[in-house]
Amino acid sequence: MPRLSRYQLDIPFKDVLSFCSETQSKIDQDKPIYIDCRNPTQSISSREAWKLVRTLIAGFRHAGLKAGDCVCIHTFNFIHYPILVQAIIGAGGVFVGTNPAYTPTELRHALETSLAKFIITEPELLQNIKQPAVALGIPGECIFLTNHGDTNVQSTMRPWRTLLEHGKEDWSQFDDEETSKTTNAMLLFSSGTTGLPKATQISHYNLVAQHILVHENPQHPERYPVSRIMSLPMFHAAAAPYTHLSSLRAGYPVFVMRRFELSFYLSSIERFGITSLMMVPPMVTAVIAYSSSGPDLRAQVRRHLQSVRSVIVGAAPLSKETQAKMQTLLPEQSPITQVWAMSETSCIASCTYWPEFEHTGSVGRFLxxxxxxxxxxxxxxxxxxxxxxxxxxxxxxxxxxxxxxxxxxxxxxxxxxxxxxxxxxxxxxxxxxxxxxxKKELIKVRGFQVSPAEIEAALVSHPLVQDVAVIGVDGGEDGELPRAYVIRKDNTLSESDLKVWSAERLAKYKWLTGGVKFVDQIPRNASGKILKNLLREQARTLGSHKL
Known part of the structure; x- marks a missing residue:
């Protein structure tokens, strides 16, 4: 029998911004909600956020954005990223975020699949995305640049702040079931086993439900002041709902890191008194390894983490042994628990609500x-x-x-x-x-989902590759590593040749860090499907690192 939910929570049919706005009288409007970790004087309060959102809505509409148009943000994290997302949604558009590590080939797929009409990027990332944008007919006046990263890059593209020059407008509003369930707010890319990443449709209703089920469950109220450091990329499903919706509705302060840096991450937790951490397994293992690398470092890490009340780990499995090691670094009453989440579930679908401890390696219970x-x-x-x-x-x-x-x-x-x-x-x-x-064959690499079929497609395009199969092999606590089994047409083809070939076509986390094994045949069934279970068993038997 299906395990039917024992109770339901009421989910309103409002648009995202109307849902966020209804709580504003209950929170401190002048309290910063987005703060730059490097320079905390750079921050945005709730009051400022709403002014910026209305101004950007007018700017996007002046630029030609129509209802349903997709806007791609291709940047690292910065404090205006969520403001831009909220304005895109408020203007009636759809947000899609892309990985700064993407190559032009990967970006073309993302832009083509999402039918993006506008792009917001930063100078050092412009070159990779401009090429596919031009090929797909996205005009230069629809590409806007931030002033983050390497600002010495010369470009004729318009600064994103020109969107702030067209007055203010209110957001597109609705309050009916059909519209809320069928109007996209975001596209979150989810890898598949049969091809390139798929654009997952996340509706206004999905996002509102995600916030209520996680943060406003009356049976599990939040019992401490929530503050979070955001080092996960803001395009990722693990970060997007919380960063772009929950912080605006609830007034949670989010301390923004451009990207994850271990020592700065730990010191920032202590400096800002962070209470809630959302981590992926490689971050956990990095903290544990650092705490074990010197005689005084364990005490230092424990001091950094003294303000933490809760740690949630998702995006990939974490062993209960590693979970237990991380638990010893936390304050006594602060649990580390795991969640189960996917792009297709708008992020979290199961969890262990605070303050329960769960140390058996489970992903808790469903929302x-x-x-x-x-x-x-x-x-x-x-x-x-x-x-x-x-x-x-x-x-x-x-x-x-x-x-x-x-x-x-x-x-x-x-x-x-x-x-x-x-x-x-x-x-x-x-x-x-x-x-x-x-059952599906996705490879979990440092919290990212990697499609074997995507890597296989890149490798089989090499003129000396006859056939190829890609699997994930055990990479220790860092997760899995992509490994290719290759039938070559000519023995002059080397492992280094294929690694260079793939590096030119794929983001770094998709590289063949699990190695290349040249074989005479690749196991297939009668219908031609690769029997990857046999390859995985062989890898386990021989040891993941033995080729």
Whole structure:
């Protein structure tokens, strides 16, 4: 039987900005909500945020943005990033964020899939995105530059602040079920096993539901002042809902790091008295390793973390052993717990609510309103407590992907459940959920999802590659590493040749850090599907690092 949610929370059908605005009389309007970690004098209060949002809405509309138009932000983190996102949504547009590490090939796919009409980028990233933008017919006047990063790069593109020169306008408002559920606010790219990343449609309703279920559950009220340091990239599903919606509605201060730097991250937690951390496993292992690298460093790390009340880890599995090590660095009453989240679930779908400790390696329990079932390969439900593929439905679940009806038909069943590809089981005594494997073949590299098919497509385009299969191999606490099994046409082709080839076409986290193994054949079944389970078993048997 499906594990139906035992209780529901009311989710309003308002647009995102109307939802955020209704709490403003209850919070300190002059308290900063976005603060630059490097230079905390650079900050934006709630009052300033709303003024900027209205001004940027007018600017985007003056620039020609129409309802449903997509705006791509291709930058590292900065304090105006969430303001731009809120204004894009408020103007009736759709936000899409891209990874600053993307190559022109990857950016072309993102721009083409999202049908982006406008781009906001920074000088040092302009070269990579300008090439596909020109190829796709995005005019120069629709590309705006921030003044962050390397500002010595010369460009004729307009500064983003020219969008502030056209007065103020209110946001597009609605309060009905159909509009809230069918109007996109964001596109979050989710990797797939059968091709390039898919643009996941996140509606206004999805985002409002995500905030309410995580932060406004009356059975689990937040009992301490929440402040968070944001070092995760703001385009990522793990960061986007909290940064771009929750902080504006609830007045949570967000201390913004351009990108993650371990020592600065730790010192900033202490300096600003950060209470809530959202981490991915490589960040956790980096903190643990640093604390063990010198006689006085453990005490130093514990001092840095004294203000922390809660640590949440997501985006990839974390071993319970590593979780336990991190727990010893935290204050006694401050738990570290894991969540289960996907782009398709608008971020968090299961968690352990504070102040409960959970040390068995589970991902907690599902949020209110999230129904779950576990099925076998035929789609039939498995007995309670047995392993199978997790399927979910509920208010935070996307309705599908942009221009990809095939994936929609494949991944959703007739009862409205999204088939996640994760293999799970539920402990019947505690009702905790455990993720044990993946049916889908995504590789989790430092918190990012990597599609083997995307790497395979890049490698097979090499003139000396006959066939290729890519799997993830164990990279220790850093997660998985992409490894390629290659049939070459000519023995002159070397591992270094392929690594250079892939590096020119793929972002760094997709590089072949798990190595290249040249083989005479790649195992396939009768229909031609690569039997990657055999390759993974071989890698486990021989040891991930033995080629």
């Amino acid at each position: 209110p309103g999230i129904d779950a079932k576990v099925v076998d390969e035929s789609g039939s439900e498995v007995p309670d407590g047995m392993r199978g593929e997790l399927c979910v439905r509920g208010p935070t679940i996307t309705r599908g992907y942009v221009n990809n009806p095939e994936a929609r038909a494949r991944d959703w069943d007739q009862d409205g459940y999204f088939h996640t590809g994760d293999i799970v089981y539920q402990d019947q005594s505690t009702e905790l959920w455990y993720v044990v494997d993946r």
